[in-house]
Amino acid sequence: MEFLDVDHDAFLVVMACVVALAAGFTGLSMTRALSTKSEIHKKALITLAAVALGGGIWAMHFVAMLGLQLPTLFYYDAAITLVSALTAILIVGAALIILHFAPRTPATITLAGGIVGVGILVMHYIGMAGLELCRAVYSPLGVALSSIVAIGLCILAFGIAYGKRTNRNILLGTLCFAIAVCSVHFLAMAGTNFVAVPSGAEFGPSMSNETLALGVIFFSFVIFGACLWVSVTYLIVPANKKPEAPEDHQPSRLQIPCERDGGKVFISPSEVAFVRADGHYTQVYTDQERLFCVWPITEATKRLLPTGFLQTHRSYLVNPDRVARFERTKDKGRCVFNGTDLPPAPVSRSKLKPIQDALASQLGATRAT
Structure with a gap:
C-alpha cells in the first residue's frame, strides 16, 4: 500500500482555528442568563447555540480540509458531508439540553462536555468517510490521542464556561473549546495516511473542493455575523434597564x-x-x-x-x-x-x-x- 504525500495550506489552517474560536464564543455566549428567559425564548437560543457550536465544528473541519494538499484529485460525497454537519449539531444540541433543562451539577456538566467531545470525533470521522478517489487510513495512536483530547478538553471547556457563568469564564471556555476542536482535527490528521482508490459506489452526489468552499464560506460568514451580534451584548447595557443578574446559585x-x-x-x-x-x-x-x-x-x-x-x-x-x-x-x-x-x-x-x-x-x- 503506497501512501500519498500530504501537505497543508498554512493560511487555511489558521482560518480553521479562527472559525473554531468564533463558533465557540458565539455558542457559549448565546446561552448566557437563560434562566431569565421564557421557555420558548430559551429553546430558540439553545437551538441557535447548537447550530453555532455544532456547525462551527463542521466548518472548522472543512476549512482545514480545503487546505489539505494531496498529489491526486479527490472529491467529497455531498450526502455524507451533510450528515456530518447535522450529526454535530444534534449531538451538541443534546449536550445543551442536558445543561439547561436538568439540574446543573458537576456530573451533568461533565456529561455534557463529554458528549460534545464525542460529537467532535463523530463529526470528524463521518466527514473523512465522505472522501472520494482517496481513502483515509487511521493509526490506533492517532484515534486514541484525538479521542482523549476531544473529551478531556471539552469537559474542561464546559466546566469553566458553565461552572460559574461570568464573562471571563465564557471567554476561557471558548478558548478551551477552540483548542479541543483544532487539536482533535490535527492530531487525528497527524495519525492519518491517504491512499488513492478507484471511484467506488457513491452514497450521494460528488462535490468538488470548489463547491465545498462555497458552502463553507457561506456558513463561516453566518458564524462570524452571529459572533458580531453576540459581541454587542458584552459592550452595551440599555440605559433604561438594570444589568442582568449574575447567573449563579449563591x-x-x-x-x-x-x-x-x-x-x-x-x-x-x-x-x-x-x-x-x-x-x-x-x-x-x-x-x-x-x-x-x-x-x-x-x-x-x-x-x-x-x-x-x-x-x-x-x-x-x-x-x-x-x-x-x-x-x-x-x-x-x-x-x-x-x-x-x-x-x-x-x-x-x-x-x-x-x-x-x-x-x-x-x-x-x-x-x-
Missing part, C-alpha cells in the same frame, strides 16, 4: 427575574412574601404587587429553598420572614402575611407539622396557633 446574590409593565425587573428574595405556580411559570407576590416570573415552580424551588423559603404546598413557596401568623384548622393550614391585600398561602396536609415547627422558631411558639 443565595446572597440571587435575584428573581420578573416582568413589570412589559419590562424586566429583578426582585430580591427578601422583598417576596410568597411565590405561586402559574402553569409553566410563577407569580411572585410582594407587599405591593404581584409580578410575572418566567421560572417554573421547580426552578423557583431549586433557587429559593437555599435562601430560607419554605415549600408549604407543591404550588407555593413562602418567605417565613413575611409570615405574620400560621393558622391550622384540622388537617388544613395556611400562612397569613403582613398586609391586608396579600392572600394567605395554603399549607398541604403532609407539610403541616414541618411548616408549623419551622414557623414556631421564626414567630415564637406563642404566635403559632
